[in-house]
Amino acid sequence: MKITYYFSLLFIALTIACNKHSSNKRSSTAKRTVIDGRIANVHLFPETKEFTLVVQNFTGDTSKYIGTVKKDGTFKIYFDQYIAQDVYIDPLVRTLIAHPGDSIHIDIDYATLGDIKFSGDAEKTNNDLYHYLTENYSTLDNESEYKKASKSLFETNDIQGHLNQSNIIRQYMLAKMEQFIKKFDPNNEVKTWIKNNIYINYYSSHVRFARMLAAKNQSPLDDLTQIKGLANFEKDLDEIYQSAVLNTGSMNLAWALVPSRRNKSFSDFTDNVAKSRYDTLIKQIQIGSNYYGMLHENDIDAFNKNKNLFDKHITEPFIKQPLLKRYAAVKKYLDDPTALSNAQLSNASKAAPNNLINSIRKENVGKVILIDVWATWCGPCIAEFPESKKLMETYKGKDVKFVFLCGGTTKAIYDNLIKELKLAQHYYLNKEETGALWKAFKMTGIPFKILINKNGDIVEMGNGLRAGNELTSIKINKLLVGNRLAVNVN
Incomplete structure (x- = not known):
């Protein structure tokens, strides 16, 4: 009787262990997943200071987590996870599968770069997946x-x-x-x-x-x-x-x-x-x-x-x-944009030559400011200018200032185009200034807009705020009334 009971418990325990990752039921709370690694012959590539884990969410946006390589060749990355999914580690490791709460270990030998070994949770899963992806790196012969x-x-x-x-x-x-x-x-x-x-x-x-x-x-x-x-x-x-x-x-x-x-x-x-x-x-x-x-x-x-x-x-x-x-x-942030705005402006003042953004703020105290970063070679930027002019006409005589910053082109091309476009307040940025601005505001594309309230706080920035978008006018109206995008405007 006792022996039968013991083996029944053992069978249940083994079944649970073997099926740890078999259910498609997803966790209602995030669990901490740990990925650590050890690099043999780390001296062969001393310039590789970190490994980056890239986790994609349901929108396609990604979060990056950094594991710094220590002198002994070890690194560790933590992230919180709701579902089992594939993630990506750069360099060398590429795609692996992680489950919420996993503890995954990776052995890497810089002397044999094509040999990555996984242990810990999902050991066989990731070793097999690594072999498959290595053998089928290209899906087509031609x-x-x-x-x-x-x-x-x-x-x-x-x-x-x-x-x-x-x-x-x-x-x-x-x-x-x-x-x-x-x-x-x-x-x-x-x-x-x-x-x-x-x-x-x-x-x-x-x-x-x-x-x-x-x-x-x-x-x-x-x-x-x-x-x-x-x-x-x-x-x-x-x-x-x-x-x-x-x-x-x-x-x-x-x-x-x-x-x-x-x-x-x-x-x-x-x-x-x-x-x-x-x-x-x-x-x-x-x-x-x-x-x-x-x-x-x-x-x-x-x-x-x-x-x-x-x-x-x-x-x-x-x-x-x-x-x-x-x-x-x-x-x-919308309730009180000041803290984040100050941090961003501090970053900009260190990187952007002549403290350009702060100069624009000081010149337009008490006004809502919409800054448009563009380039002469940017088709969407040029195509938007007719809508920009309509927007400027809408707020003519009101406390709204439109500023245009052009970079990434020669001064001669800029001068010729600006006469034709007849924009409002505009600035030309040389190559160094353009690069500094992109870096300061972590820009990834243009047109790029920066919306500033009457207090001089940056309340929004990015590739939205298009001139022809009704939402842009709504946001400007909110700032005219209450300096915050959280206020209601009828």
């Missing part, structure tokens, strides 16, 4: 020929031809997967991830092609009839999004499948997504990304207005909790 063929198919509007080509690549990769399985006998987690990755690339490629053709031919962007009519399309999607490990490529596929919001209210768009036949996770990624966009634009009013839809449709913790945290951070 990628240039594939791109050439795709270009020809696009020019001739041959969507069926592209589908046939995509299917050939899929079958090729599935055959490579079977070869790998016979050689390494990977666990189900790795086999599922690889298969999902192949199908994600297959569908993503074809959906993007269909969207591009629709845009080219001015057809409805939502017309994905041929893709949705494919055999096993919905079944394949269900398998991808119901897997225990989330392949981050599935985020891209979810966005590719999102219906157009053109001429639709947010509630109508949300209702349209909710009624689709896709897996609930696809719907939450699509809807959640729109809430993320609101917060990215500091549009807390829109978020509050649609909070009931948020509560109804967003239930996945890895989507919901980060959005709520970002909401709290945006609200705190």
